Amino acid sequence: MTDQVIAADGTALAVQRQGTGRPLVLLAGQANDHTWWDSTRGDFHPAHSTITMDYRGTGASGKPDAPYSTRLFADDVVAVLDGLGIERADVYGTSMGGRVAQWLAIRHPERVDRLVLGCASPGGQHAVERSAEVRRALLRPDAAETLADLMYTPGWRAAHPGPYRTLGDASMPAHARKHHLRASNEHDAWDALPRITAPTLVLHGEDDQLTPAVNATLIAQRIPGARVHVFPGARHAYFEECRPEASDLVADFLARPA
Template sequence: MIRNLMAIATALLLSTQAQAQPEPKGDYAEVNGMNMYYEVSGTGDPLVVLHGAYMNIPTMGEIIPKLAETHQVYAIEFQGHGRTNDIERPVTYPNLADDVAAFMDAVALEKADVFGYSMGAAAALQLAIRHPEKVDQLVLASVSYDMSGSQPEFLEMIPTMTPEMFVGPPMEDAWKQYAPNPDGFRPFVERMIALEHEPLAWEDDVAKLKTPMLIIAGDSDMVTLEHIVSMFRLVGGGVAGDMGKPLATSRLAILPATSHTAVIDQVALLHLLIEPFLNGETPKGMFEQ
C-alpha cells in the first residue's frame, strides 16, 4: 500500500470517465456527519468498492463498470474526496472503516464483498477487523498491515511531505472539480499528510481474521514483496498444495512489471483474478476429482 502521494499520480492519469454502460445511480447518504456520495451500478451480489487517496469514483477507471457486469457495485467517496464533504475530524483508517460500516447501515446493506485499492484497501482491512460481520470476502490491492512493509524510499519521503507539495495546480484544480467546498483543499491535504504518519501495526488483528481475502500487489509496488508474502501467510496462505489438505481460503496475486499506480488500470487482469475468487472458483490440481 502506498497512500496519498503515489495515489495522486493515479488520480491524474486515470481522470477519464469509464467506458459507456448503463448509467450508475448516484446518491448521498448521511454518514457520521457527512453527506457521503455513492453510486450503485449493476446487479448481482453486493460489492463495495473503496478508492485510493486523493481519488474518487471516476478516477478508479474501468474496473467499476467491469465488476458491475456481474455484481451490484456500491462505489463510495471517502471523507473529503470527490463529492463527499470534508469535516473537522482526522482521516484515519479506523474512521474510514467505521464510515463504510455506517454507510452500509444507511443503505440497508447487511453484508457484502469489499474491494479496496491502496488507502481503500487499508480501510477495507480495518473494516474486516472492526466490523467482521459486514464483510463476506475481501479483495485488497496494494495494501500493508504494518508501515515496516513499505519500500524504504517511501518511508524516507514521508517526513518531507508538506501541504505546499500538493496545493495549487494541477492537484487542487482536479480536487475542486467535485468538492462541495472548493476552498477546503489545504485543510484536507493536512489531514491526508497526517494519515501518512498514522502508525500501522495490525499484525495481531490480521492474524485473527477469518475473512477470505485476495491480496493483489504489483511486483514493483510501494509495499515490499516480502511484506505481501508475510501477510498472505498470516491469513493461512503459502502452504503446500497437492498434499491431501484443502487450500487456504485466501489467495495471492503479484502483477508483473507493475508499479503501485499501474495496478488499478489493469482492468482485464484484475477482473481475471477477482471474479473467480468472488465466485469461489478454485483451479483443480491433478490429484483432485
C-alpha cells in the same frame, strides 16, 4: 446513481451505486474520490452491483477539519452499507483503500463476505515503506509526474496518455489532504490481521515502489488462508495496467463458493 449517507458524526458521504447483483464495495486510494474506479468498475457488473464512496475530505462528501484514520474510514463504509440497507458485501480495496478494508474486515466481520486487498500494506513498524528517494521525489514541484510514474510503467503511459484518475482529487482542501496523509501513514493493523475471517485475496504489482510488493506477502502471512498474486512488472496501479487479467482474477475469486 449518487446517494448521500450520513456518517455517525454527521458527516455527509457521497455514495455511488451501479449495476445489479451481489454488492461489491470498491475502496479507492488516499486522497482520491470514487473516480479512481471509473475505468474498471464495469468489469464486475456481470455478477455484482458496485458501490463506491467519496471518502470524507474528497469529492462531494463533507470535509471536516478533524483527524481522519483508516478505522474511521472503515466506520464510514459501515454507515454506507447501513444507509443502502446492505447487510453483507464483498470488499475490494486498493492502496489506502486496502488499509481501510483491513479494518472493515477486522472490526465488522459480519459485514464482509470476501475480501480483496490490492497494493496495500499492514502499516506500522512491520511494513516495508517506500524509499527515502521516493519520499523526496513526491515533495518536489513535479510530484504529479513522479506519482504517475509510480502508478504506471513508461510503456503503458505511452499507450494511455491519460488523464489518470488515480493521482488525487484536485478539489481537496489542504486540511483534508493533511488528514488523509496522516490517516494512511498512521495505519497499523499488524496485530489484528489474524482476526480476519473472510476469504482473502492479496494482489500487488511486482515493481511497486510506492508500496513495495513485499507487503503483499507480509499481509498474506498474517491473514489465515489468504492467497497472493503478484503481477510481473506492474507498478502501483496494477488494477488498470494489468486489466483485464486483474479484474478477471478478482471476479473469479469472488465467484468461488465459500
